[in-house]
Amino acid sequence: MTIRPIRELGDPVLRTPADEVRAFDRELAALVRDLVETVDHPGRAGLAAPQIGVGARVFSYNIDGVIGHVVNPRLTEVSEETQDGDEGCLSVPGLWAPTVRGMHAVVEGFDVHGEPVRVEGSGLMARCLQHEVDHLDGKVFLDRLTGEARKAALRALRDR
Numbered sequence: 817m818t819i820r821p822i823r824e825l826g827d828p829v830l831r832t833p834a835d836e837v838r839a840f841d842r843e844l845a846a847l848v849r850d851l852v853e854t855v856d857h858p859g860r861a862g863l864a865a866p867q868i869g870v871g872a873r874v875f876s877y878n879i880d881g882v883i884g885h886v887v888n889p890r891l892t893e894v895s896e897e898t899q900d901g902d903e904g905c906l907s908v909p910g911l912w913a914p915t916v917r918g919m920h921a922v923v924e925g926f927d928v929h930g931e932p933v934r935v936e937g938s939g940l941m942a943r944c945l946q947h948e949v950d951h952l953d954g955k956v957f958l959d960r961l962t963g964e965a966r967k968a969a970l971r972a973l974r975d976r
Contacts, residue, residue: 818850819857820868822906825956825973829866830907833954834873837887840930844874848885848928851876856883860906862944864951867907875948879941886935889925891949893936894918903943903957913969915960921945 823829837844847870855863855876864875876885895918903915921942923935935945947957961969 819854820850822854822863822867823869825908825958827869827907829869829871830951830956831954832866832871834864834866834871834952836873837926840887840926840928844872844887845928847872847874848876848887852883852885861940862948863906864948866951866954873952875952877935877941877944877948879937879944884933884935885928886923886925886933887928887930889923889935889945889949889952891921891946892924893920893922894946895920895942899939899943901943903947905947905957907951908956908958908973911969911972913957913961913965915943915957915965917943917946917960923949 847865851863855878860878862875862877865872873888897919898916899919900914900916902912904912919942920938923945925933927933958969
């Protein structure tokens, strides 16, 4: 069992768009295994490869006891209806802020064997899918904040 350390805000890998996976091989299988084992802990909803220092377009999720992964995910649908709950991130420990996300989202990609997969959900699952795809694009949830929520989050980061 390999639980990988989480990279934190300030690490350049978190701000670098991840590369598309081209080889569905043993190396990818090991990465997916590490992502799944690392996300399989209470309080962890999702984990993108850059968060463990790997610049590949892969993430794992752990929502309501359902654990899975997506390779080369594409966000293909985000509802116009939104949710505005608190969001946090393993790479920004201890900080939560109200973050607007679509209430429903769909991601399409591949599994570790290169077979097509589609993951969809509402509420927390939708938030997770959007959050993890953002990581693969070099963004963190703080980039989604606006107004007073953004000011408060940046103040909290500065005062650490």
